[in-house]
Amino acid sequence: MQREFAAFHAPVPALLALTRDDQLLWNDILDLKPLAHLAYGRTLLLGDAGHATTPNMGQGAGMAVEDAAVLAQCLAETTDLPAAFRRFEQRRLPRTTRIVRTSWQLGRVGQLENPLVVMLRNTVMRYLPAAVSRSQMAWLYETV
Numbered sequence: 165m166q167r168e169f170a171a172f173h174a175p176v177p178a179l180l181a182l183t184r185d186d187q188l189l190w191n192d193i194l195d196l197k198p199l200a201h202l203a204y205g206r207t208l209l210l211g212d213a214g215h216a217t218t219p220n221m222g223q224g225a226g227m228a229v230e231d232a233a234v235l236a237q238c239l240a241e242t243t244d245l246p247a248a249f250r251r252f253e254q255r256r257l258p259r260t261t262r263i264v265r266t267s268w269q270l271g272r273v274g275q276l277e278n279p280l281v282v283m284l285r286n287t288v289m290r291y292l293p294a295a296v297s298r299s300q301m302a303w304l305y306e307t308v
């Protein structure tokens with residue numbers, strides 16, 4: 165950690181130097197392969213239960229909040245619970261699946277180890293115009 169963050173600004177290197185090994189937390193990252201369904205009759209999976217994702221896009225909590233908003237709308241449209249849950253699944257599954265898949269792919273690219281490929285990735289990322297990366301992610305900011 166001290167080696168990786170040596171060039172960071174203060175107080176990052178100093179904090180790492182003061183951190184003992186027994187103070188470090190190691191938690192594995194767990195995600196779910198995209199599920200075919202979120203609605204199962206009167207049972208609905210939402211938030212991480214339905215689409216736990218890798219952290220590469222920082223979207224786990226965002227999706228959970230979106231789920232809550234869409235669920236409220238679906239429940240306002242009908243008193244038929246399974247129908248509301250099916251509607252929720254219809255509205256949410258394409259977006260949550262896309263985010264889970266994209267996040268997983270970004271993670272793979274981010275964790276490449278072959279030095280040549282890493283150099284190529286870093287160069288491409290450095291010179292990629294901001295407008296291109298913004299337009300690639302525009303769908304993320306569309307309303308749900």
Ligand SMILES: Cc1cc2nc3c(=O)[nH]c(=O)nc-3n(C[C@H](O)[C@H](O)[C@H](O)COP(=O)(O)OP(=O)(O)OC[C@H]3O[C@@H](n4cnc5c(N)ncnc54)[C@H](O)[C@@H]3O)c2cc1C
Nearest residue numbers: 210211212213214216217219221222223224225226227228
């Ligand atoms: C280190 C870290 C950083 C993250 N950073 C981001 C970020 O920057 N942006 C982002 O969008 N997301 C981030 N996330 C992901 C985000 O925290 C989760 O996607 C989000 O909390 C999922 O919300 P949830 O309500 O589905 O589940 P949770 O927040 O896990 O809530 C589930 C709740 O259910 C409770 N529970 C479990 N079992 C039972 C039971 N049997 N009975 C009663 N209660 C129970 C749990 O105690 C918990 O309170 C991060 C996650 C981690 C771990």
